[in-house]
Amino acid sequence: MLDVVLQHPAIPILNHLLAREAWARDRLRPFAGRRIVLRMVPLPDLAVTVTEAGLIGPTTGDAPADLVIAIKPGALPDLLRRRDESLRDVEISGDTDLAAACRFVFRNLRWDVEEDLSRVVGDAAAHRAVSAGRAFVAWQAEAAQRLGDNVGEYLKDESQQLARPADVADFARAVADTRDAVERLDKRIARLAERRRG
Secondary structure: OHHHHHHOOHHHHHHHHHHOOHHHHHHHHHHOOOEEEEEEOOOOOEEEEEOOOOOEEEOOOOOOOOEEEEEOOOOHHHHHOOOHHHHHHEEEEEOHHHHHHHHHHHHHOOOOHHHHHHHHHOHHHHHHHHHHHHHHHHHHHHHHHHHHHHHHHHHHHHOOOOOOHHHHHHHHHHHHHHHHHHHHHHHHHHHHHHHHHO
Protein backbone atom coordinates (compact mmCIF):
# COMPACT_ATOMS: atom_id res chain seq x y z
CA MET A 1 0.00 0.00 0.00
CA LEU A 2 2.80 2.45 0.89
CA ASP A 3 4.36 1.67 -2.49
CA VAL A 4 1.16 2.78 -4.26
CA VAL A 5 0.97 6.00 -2.22
CA LEU A 6 4.59 6.88 -3.03
CA GLN A 7 4.27 6.09 -6.74
CA HIS A 8 0.74 7.42 -7.29
CA PRO A 9 -0.33 9.78 -4.47
CA ALA A 10 -3.54 10.69 -6.35
CA ILE A 11 -4.91 7.13 -6.19
CA PRO A 12 -5.57 7.01 -2.41
CA ILE A 13 -7.11 10.50 -2.54
CA LEU A 14 -9.47 9.58 -5.37
CA ASN A 15 -10.35 6.27 -3.71
CA HIS A 16 -11.10 8.11 -0.45
CA LEU A 17 -13.63 10.27 -2.31
CA LEU A 18 -15.07 7.32 -4.26
CA ALA A 19 -15.38 5.16 -1.13
CA ARG A 20 -17.81 7.67 0.40
CA GLU A 21 -20.14 7.80 -2.63
CA ALA A 22 -21.89 4.56 -3.62
CA TRP A 23 -23.39 6.17 -6.75
CA ALA A 24 -19.87 6.97 -8.04
CA ARG A 25 -18.62 3.42 -7.48
CA ASP A 26 -21.77 2.06 -9.14
CA ARG A 27 -21.12 4.29 -12.14
CA LEU A 28 -17.53 2.98 -12.52
CA ARG A 29 -18.09 -0.69 -11.58
CA PRO A 30 -19.25 -1.79 -15.10
CA PHE A 31 -15.83 -0.72 -16.41
CA ALA A 32 -13.83 -2.97 -14.08
CA GLY A 33 -10.50 -3.93 -15.63
CA ARG A 34 -10.46 -0.96 -18.03
CA ARG A 35 -7.32 1.14 -18.09
CA ILE A 36 -7.30 4.95 -17.92
CA VAL A 37 -4.29 7.20 -18.50
CA LEU A 38 -4.38 10.74 -17.16
CA ARG A 39 -1.84 12.92 -18.94
CA MET A 40 -0.91 16.30 -17.42
CA VAL A 41 2.28 17.74 -18.90
CA PRO A 42 4.86 18.24 -17.30
CA LEU A 43 3.79 15.68 -14.67
CA PRO A 44 4.28 11.97 -15.37
CA ASP A 45 1.29 10.06 -16.74
CA LEU A 46 -1.03 8.54 -14.16
CA ALA A 47 -2.15 5.09 -15.36
CA VAL A 48 -4.98 3.48 -13.37
CA THR A 49 -7.33 0.54 -13.68
CA VAL A 50 -10.96 0.49 -12.56
CA THR A 51 -11.38 -2.22 -9.90
CA GLU A 52 -14.31 -4.61 -9.36
CA ALA A 53 -15.38 -2.44 -6.41
CA GLY A 54 -15.65 0.69 -8.59
CA LEU A 55 -12.47 2.19 -7.16
CA ILE A 56 -9.19 2.72 -9.00
CA GLY A 57 -5.86 0.97 -8.67
CA PRO A 58 -2.45 1.23 -10.28
CA THR A 59 -2.11 -0.27 -13.76
CA THR A 60 0.28 -3.14 -14.27
CA GLY A 61 1.53 -4.51 -17.57
CA ASP A 62 1.92 -2.88 -20.96
CA ALA A 63 -1.61 -3.16 -22.34
CA PRO A 64 -2.86 -0.03 -24.12
CA ALA A 65 -5.17 2.37 -22.32
CA ASP A 66 -8.91 2.14 -22.94
CA LEU A 67 -9.22 5.87 -22.25
CA VAL A 68 -6.66 8.70 -22.40
CA ILE A 69 -7.50 12.00 -20.72
CA ALA A 70 -5.01 14.74 -21.64
CA ILE A 71 -5.20 17.99 -19.67
CA LYS A 72 -3.46 21.00 -21.20
CA PRO A 73 -0.83 22.72 -19.05
CA GLY A 74 -2.29 25.32 -16.71
CA ALA A 75 -5.86 23.99 -16.92
CA LEU A 76 -5.78 21.90 -13.72
CA PRO A 77 -6.60 24.73 -11.25
CA ASP A 78 -9.73 25.72 -13.23
CA LEU A 79 -10.75 22.07 -13.52
CA LEU A 80 -10.45 21.62 -9.76
CA ARG A 81 -12.65 24.71 -9.29
CA ARG A 82 -15.16 22.99 -11.58
CA ARG A 83 -15.32 25.74 -14.19
CA ASP A 84 -17.17 24.35 -17.21
CA GLU A 85 -15.19 26.44 -19.69
CA SER A 86 -12.03 24.64 -18.56
CA LEU A 87 -13.34 21.38 -20.08
CA ARG A 88 -12.29 22.66 -23.50
CA ASP A 89 -8.69 22.27 -22.28
CA VAL A 90 -9.21 18.51 -21.88
CA GLU A 91 -8.70 16.09 -24.78
CA ILE A 92 -10.35 12.68 -24.41
CA SER A 93 -9.71 9.70 -26.65
CA GLY A 94 -10.83 6.11 -26.37
CA ASP A 95 -13.91 4.39 -24.94
CA THR A 96 -16.79 6.92 -25.09
CA ASP A 97 -18.92 5.13 -22.46
CA LEU A 98 -16.03 5.09 -20.00
CA ALA A 99 -15.32 8.75 -20.82
CA ALA A 100 -18.95 9.67 -20.11
CA ALA A 101 -18.88 7.81 -16.78
CA CYS A 102 -15.61 9.51 -15.76
CA ARG A 103 -16.96 12.93 -16.75
CA PHE A 104 -20.16 12.37 -14.73
CA VAL A 105 -18.24 11.21 -11.66
CA PHE A 106 -15.80 14.15 -11.90
CA ARG A 107 -18.61 16.73 -12.22
CA ASN A 108 -20.60 15.36 -9.29
CA LEU A 109 -18.02 14.00 -6.84
CA ARG A 110 -17.44 16.42 -3.96
CA TRP A 111 -14.99 16.39 -1.10
CA ASP A 112 -16.66 17.12 2.23
CA VAL A 113 -13.64 18.69 3.92
CA GLU A 114 -15.56 19.48 7.09
CA GLU A 115 -16.60 15.87 7.65
CA ASP A 116 -13.08 14.53 7.11
CA LEU A 117 -11.61 17.19 9.39
CA SER A 118 -14.21 16.50 12.09
CA ARG A 119 -12.83 12.95 12.48
CA VAL A 120 -9.49 14.47 13.48
CA VAL A 121 -10.38 17.56 15.52
CA GLY A 122 -14.09 17.17 16.31
CA ASP A 123 -17.25 18.67 14.82
CA ALA A 124 -17.12 22.16 16.33
CA ALA A 125 -13.45 22.75 15.56
CA ALA A 126 -13.85 21.39 12.02
CA HIS A 127 -16.83 23.68 11.40
CA ARG A 128 -14.90 26.71 12.66
CA ALA A 129 -11.81 25.81 10.63
CA VAL A 130 -13.76 25.32 7.39
CA SER A 131 -15.76 28.52 7.98
CA ALA A 132 -12.52 30.42 8.62
CA GLY A 133 -11.01 28.92 5.46
CA ARG A 134 -14.01 29.96 3.37
CA ALA A 135 -13.92 33.46 4.87
CA PHE A 136 -10.19 33.69 4.12
CA VAL A 137 -10.71 32.64 0.49
CA ALA A 138 -13.58 35.15 0.13
CA TRP A 139 -11.40 37.85 1.69
CA GLN A 140 -8.58 37.08 -0.75
CA ALA A 141 -10.94 37.31 -3.72
CA GLU A 142 -12.35 40.61 -2.46
CA ALA A 143 -8.85 41.98 -1.77
CA ALA A 144 -7.71 40.97 -5.26
CA GLN A 145 -10.76 42.70 -6.76
CA ARG A 146 -10.10 45.88 -4.75
CA LEU A 147 -6.41 45.83 -5.68
CA GLY A 148 -7.29 45.51 -9.35
CA ASP A 149 -9.78 48.38 -9.09
CA ASN A 150 -7.24 50.57 -7.28
CA VAL A 151 -4.47 49.85 -9.79
CA GLY A 152 -6.85 50.62 -12.66
CA GLU A 153 -7.95 53.84 -10.99
CA TYR A 154 -4.32 54.86 -10.38
CA LEU A 155 -3.35 54.15 -14.00
CA LYS A 156 -6.30 56.19 -15.27
CA ASP A 157 -6.36 59.14 -12.88
CA GLU A 158 -2.96 59.53 -11.26
CA SER A 159 -0.38 58.35 -13.77
CA GLN A 160 -2.69 58.86 -16.78
CA GLN A 161 -1.31 55.75 -18.44
CA LEU A 162 -4.82 54.52 -19.18
CA ALA A 163 -7.55 56.63 -20.70
CA ARG A 164 -10.79 57.24 -18.82
CA PRO A 165 -13.92 56.06 -20.64
CA ALA A 166 -15.19 59.65 -20.92
CA ASP A 167 -11.90 60.74 -22.54
CA VAL A 168 -12.07 57.86 -25.01
CA ALA A 169 -15.65 58.79 -25.93
CA ASP A 170 -14.67 62.46 -26.40
CA PHE A 171 -11.75 61.43 -28.60
CA ALA A 172 -13.95 59.13 -30.68
CA ARG A 173 -16.47 61.97 -31.19
CA ALA A 174 -13.69 64.37 -32.22
CA VAL A 175 -12.34 61.82 -34.72
CA ALA A 176 -15.84 61.32 -36.18
CA ASP A 177 -16.39 65.10 -36.41
CA THR A 178 -13.01 65.55 -38.14
CA ARG A 179 -13.79 62.73 -40.57
CA ASP A 180 -17.15 64.31 -41.43
CA ALA A 181 -15.52 67.75 -41.90
CA VAL A 182 -12.85 66.25 -44.20
CA GLU A 183 -15.55 64.51 -46.27
CA ARG A 184 -17.52 67.78 -46.59
CA LEU A 185 -14.35 69.64 -47.60
CA ASP A 186 -13.50 66.93 -50.13
CA LYS A 187 -16.97 67.25 -51.72
CA ARG A 188 -16.69 71.06 -51.81
CA ILE A 189 -13.27 70.82 -53.53
CA ALA A 190 -14.70 68.35 -56.05
CA ARG A 191 -17.60 70.76 -56.86
CA LEU A 192 -15.22 73.71 -57.27
CA ALA A 193 -12.99 71.63 -59.57
CA GLU A 194 -16.01 70.72 -61.73
CA ARG A 195 -17.08 74.40 -62.00
CA ARG A 196 -13.59 75.40 -63.05
CA ARG A 197 -13.52 72.77 -65.80
CA GLY A 198 -17.01 73.64 -66.97
